Amino acid sequence: NAGVMQNPRHLVRRRGQEARLRCSPMKGHSHVYWYRQLPEEGLKFMVYLQKENIIDESGMPKERFSAEFPKEGPSILRIQQVVRGDSAAYFCASSPGPSESSYEQYFGPGTRLTVT
Amino acid sequence: AQSVTQLDSQVPVFEEAPVELRCNYSSSVSVYLFWYVQYPNQGLQLLLKYLSGSTLVESINGFEAEFNKSQTSFHLRKPSVHISDTAEYFCAVSVAGGSYIPTFGRGTSLIVHP
Numbered sequence: 001n002a003g004v005m006q007n008p009r010h011l012v013r014r015r016g017q018e019a020r021l022r023c024s025p026m027k028g029h030s031h032v033y034w035y036r037q038l039p040e041e042g043l044k045f046m047v048y049l050q051k052e053n054i055i056d057e058s059g060m061p062k063e064r065f066s067a068e069f070p071k072e073g074p075s076i077l078r079i080q081q082v083v084r085g086d087s088a089a090y091f092c093a094s095s096p097g098p099s100e101s102s103y104e105q106y107f108g109p110g111t112r113l114t115v116t
Numbered sequence: 117a118q119s120v121t122q123l124d125s126q127v128p129v130f131e132e133a134p135v136e137l138r139c140n141y142s143s144s145v146s147v148y149l150f151w152y153v154q155y156p157n158q159g160l161q162l163l164l165k166y167l168s169g170s171t172l173v174e175s176i177n178g179f180e181a182e183f184n185k186s187q188t189s190f191h192l193r194k195p196s197v198h199i200s201d202t203a204e205y206f207c208a209v210s211v212a213g214g215s216y217i218p219t220f221g222r223g224t225s226l227i228v229h230p
Contacts, residue, residue, distance in 0.1 A: 107159035
């Protein structure tokens with residue numbers, strides 16, 4: 001399967017624990033985006049990364065949230081000290097390098113985070 | 117900054133009826149426009165896109181959308197829907213030549229009844 005992979009698909013954490021969400025982009029794609037989806041609220045952009053660089057993190061909460069896309073391995077979205085309000089579906093998308101085709105995004109199946 | 121408005125949060129229709137899902141955008145510069153579909157418990161999939169050229173674009177499963185610059189709209193239509201079209205549909209806009217990060221609408225839930 002050459003699509004965008006996300007794991008885990010479902011994640012349950014107690015308040016105060018850490019959540020780590022992983023995303024492997026499509027083969028050949030070097031741009032990764034993270035989004036959060038809440039019921040009735042649509043898709044909210046969080047962060048845009050290229051290998052070893054954060055390009056735009058204007059949608060990331062200032063505290064507890066961080067993201068990385070290392071030279072080797074998947075992109076990681078990390079949420080420290082989770083609270084109930086972090087419960088949502090988190091989607092990763094990828095696109096190829098700089099070109100017109102990078103305006104099309106390919107989405108993974110999402111990670112559904114539940115904070116108890 | 118650009119914005120997207122999907123006027124209907126939910127559209128119920130009967131099978132084989134036509135449907136139109138509305139999308140209006142706001143931008144002072146040229147844009148690229150997209151429709152994505154999300155089936156239950158899945159990620160978004162690109163349904164169709166407008167980058168340039170013909171203002172009428174079509175998908176492989178019978179949907180079409182028309183870019184109307186004067187009305188700043190990109191409505192999605194299908195002449196005859198199937199039960200399997202039941203899904204959430206998102207309109208998205210990007211600034212042509214600008215950031216790769218699109219702005220998404222809040223989504224329209226299409227519910228097809230037998």
